[in-house]
Amino acid sequence: MDQSEAFERDLAALLPRLRRFAYGLSRAPGDADDLTQMTVERALRSRDQWQPGTRLDSWLYRVMRNLWIDTLRARGRAEQREGTAEEAESVGHDPVPGIEAAIDLRRVMLAMDRLPDEQREVVALIMIEGFGYREAADMLGLPTGTVSSRLVRGRTALLALLGEA
Amino acid sequence: MADEKFFAWLDGELTGADAAEVEARVAADPALRKLADEHRALAARLRSAFDPIAAEPVSLAAYAPAPASNVASLAGARVARDRPFTQRFWAQAAAVAVVFAMGVATGDRMLGGPAGPIAPEAGRLVAAASLKQALYSQLASQPADSGPRIGLTFRDNEGRICRTFTDQAAAGLVCREGGDWRVRAIFQAPEGQGGDYRMATGADPRLAALIDSTISGEPFDAAQERRARNSGWK
Numbered sequence: 108m109d110q111s112e113a114f115e116r117d118l119a120a121l122l123p124r125l126r127r128f129a130y131g132l133s134r135a136p137g138d139a140d141d142l143t144q145m146t147v148e149r150a151l152r153s154r155d156q157w158q159p160g161t162r163l164d165s166w167l168y169r170v171m172r173n174l175w176i177d178t179l180r181a182r183g184r185a186e187q188r189e190g191t192a193e194e195a196e197s198v199g200h201d202p203v204p205g206i207e208a209a210i211d212l213r214r215v216m217l218a219m220d221r222l223p224d225e226q227r228e229v230v231a232l233i234m235i236e237g238f239g240y241r242e243a244a245d246m247l248g249l250p251t252g253t254v255s256s257r258l259v260r261g262r263t264a265l266l267a268l269l270g271e272a
Numbered sequence: 273m274a275d276e277k278f279f280a281w282l283d284g285e286l287t288g289a290d291a292a293e294v295e296a297r298v299a300a301d302p303a304l305r306k307l308a309d310e311h312r313a314l315a316a317r318l319r320s321a322f323d324p325i326a327a328e329p330v331s332l333a334a335y336a337p338a339p340a341s342n343v344a345s346l347a348g349a350r351v352a353r354d355r356p357f358t359q360r361f362w363a364q365a366a367a368v369a370v371v372f373a374m375g376v377a378t379g380d381r382m383l384g385g386p387a388g389p390i391a392p393e394a395g396r397l398v399a400a401a402s403l404k405q406a407l408y409s410q411l412a413s414q415p416a417d418s419g420p421r422i423g424l425t426f427r428d429n430e431g432r433i434c435r436t437f438t439d440q441a442a443a444g445l446v447c448r449e450g451g452d453w454r455v456r457a458i459f460q461a462p463e464g465q466g467g468d469y470r471m472a473t474g475a476d477p478r479l480a481a482l483i484d485s486t487i488s489g490e491p492f493d494a495a496q497e498r499r500a501r502n503s504g505w506k
Contacts, residue, residue: 119332127326136502140335144495147335215321233283234315235322240285255276262279266314 131231132175134216146171169246218268226261334494399453407453425492433505448505
């Protein structure tokens with residue numbers, strides 16, 4: 108297998124996780140799939156920028172996060188928030204077996220939507236994607252202490268929004 | 273104790289003496305114990321809500337752009353990507369007898385009563401329960417094991433999203449109108465081809481001709497189809 112095939116194979120293997128991160132960042136299924144597609148396109152086009160031997164997942168998450176920031180900037184806040192709650196209604200790709208999970212995903216996404224962007228990305232990377240503080244800080248280009256304090260604020264707000272249920 | 277330190281402990285980020293110190297304080301303080309439990313439950317809930325997304329099978333092909341060779345534009349890439357699919361699609365010709373088509377409001381008589389895929393509603397034929405569910409949620413790239421199967425999705429020249437479907441007895445075309453799937457055409461399979469047999473999607477040449485006369489642009493690819501579903505087929 109040549110290097111290019113190996114890259115595509117590894118990218119394909121990481122795609123489900125990337126898509127989950129896209130849902131965490133964008134809170135709307137339509138946006139999440141667009142963001143995933145943009146990330147795949149960018150990754151394939153810019154694959155030379157990834158250094159073999161470094162973690163591909165961190166690189167891809169960083170690409171996705173930067174594309175999302177660009178998207179938010181391009182749209183402006185007002186438009187970006189519009190319709191999110193309604194779109195989240197249509198979460199539920201698997202309406203028969205996954206209905207409970209889909210309903211809870213919708214609730215969680217609505218709560219995530221209330222967080223400031225900088226708290227949401229930290230919550231998504233650490234609490235949903237399972238990265239360590241240090242890994243998340245490296246991806247975001249932030250000091251670990253900043254990541255840590257954003258995480259405290261984000262999860263405290265989420266607990267208040269979602270309650271104990 | 274700073275909040276940051278408490279949560280770093282909760283997330284397994286502390287080691288050695290730091291971890292032991294927080295652990296001892298939490299053990300001695302019912303309020304901290306309660307806080308730790310609440311936040312553990314929150315973390316578990318986030319993971320269980322989002323993990324099904326990562327468990328869904330997705331292919332790189334559905335998200336990757338078309339190969340750029342020999343095409344000079346994105347639109348060109350789309351056409352290049354869709355053409356083989358479209359050809360293959362219409363090539364699946366199977367024998368289908370046309371019972372009737374277009375705008376006939378006698379759904380019950382045609383497709384076996386209330387359990388059939390279509391039903392009359394306010395003088396119009398619309399998709400009934402099982403077909404409606406399939407039209408709303410199914411992607412052609414991820415066909416269901418049973419029940420109706422969705423074929424092509426496209427936008428017609430009046431801007432409506434239309435989808436073709438097949439099930440045991442019939443193939444047809446529906447378009448999204450006013451929150452319903454309105455039946456534009458339906459073709460019944462020949463006698464004796466019910467049961468487990470499902471017609472090849474889009475097999476009928478008259479359905480093909482109808483699509484050709486109403487389609488605007490090319491059929492949706494997998495990513496467009498998914499996006500259309502996620503925005504409620506608007």
